Amino acid sequence: MKTKRTDALVTSLPGERYTPFSVAKKLNALAILESASFAHGRxxxxxxxxxxxFRIRQLxxxxxxxxxxxxxxxxxxxxxExxxxxxxxxxxxxDGIPLPAAGIGYLGYEYCQRCDTIKLVPSPDTIGIPESQFIIGHIYLVFDHFSDSIHLFGLNYDEHEIDLRQAVDDILQRLSDLDFSYLAAPANAASCEVISAEDANHADFINRVEAVKSHIVAGNLLQAVVSRRLVLKSKETALEVYRRLRSKSPSPYLFYLDFGSYQVxxxxxESLVRVRDSVASIRPIAGTPFFERF
Structure with missing residues (x-):
């Protein structure tokens, strides 16, 4: 086993003046993970x-x-792996502070083929993004809303190294400067034009719905989602779309990922998998049989 690195940096600062979104906007964050609690507000x-x-992807x-x-x-x-x-x-x-040392990203639905014997019917890739992709970070900010503090982490990797002290000091300086332009009131929502709602495939969509209903009646499955892609055109920035989403639909799991050529x-x-103290809790789709042993 390789020896773990010992050059990581961590510093903490009061967080009363900041919100995750405002800091993300000010620092041009590449990823945001937030959680709105139904019991506590957040x-x-x-x-x-x-x-x-650096970035890593499955192709x-x-x-x-x-x-x-x-x-x-x-x-x-x-x-x-x-x-x-x-x-x-x-x-x-x-102290259990969550730090995504393996980066922040997504696993596409197609990744399930690597975990099971399931085989998917190939379909045309019309948007051309990787099956899975993660951004590995040098600098993370973790907000602790219970103590109103911010933990700033600097990490290096065998694959890529920087001057962590300089990078951390730069972030601290930007947080304390007098540039408050990021607090400007958001503009009215930009117009949105529907480009494609896949209406041309409506008949195929109905056929798939009927097929799912037949499988449910036959007992092969309990529920399934037959999806259709909706394509919209707007001048709204992805970060502004995220801001409006978190305002209109506060949820336990909110995320924003900026890969440059596209955003997620x-x-x-709902939670599918949660890890606490090295114990994974799995909450599969309703109707999944419960087993005492695996």
């Missing part, structure tokens, strides 16, 4: 990633990293 932690180290059976604009093939063929290697490089913080934004009331 849950304990929010996380933002403000400086990228078919290949895992590719982009480091300083260079694409490099990883020795692993499964992105989760590669992310585990990355996460193990640094020591996790004490969402809100969900």
């Amino acid at each position: 849950d304990r932690y929010s996380i933002i990633l403000v400086r990228e180290a 078919g059976d290949t895992v590719q990293m982009t480091i300083d604009n260079r694409d490099i093939q990883h020795e692993k063929h499964d992105i989760l 590669a992310l585990l290697d990355i996460a193990r490089q640094n020591v996790l913080p004490p 934004i969402g809100a969900s009331p």
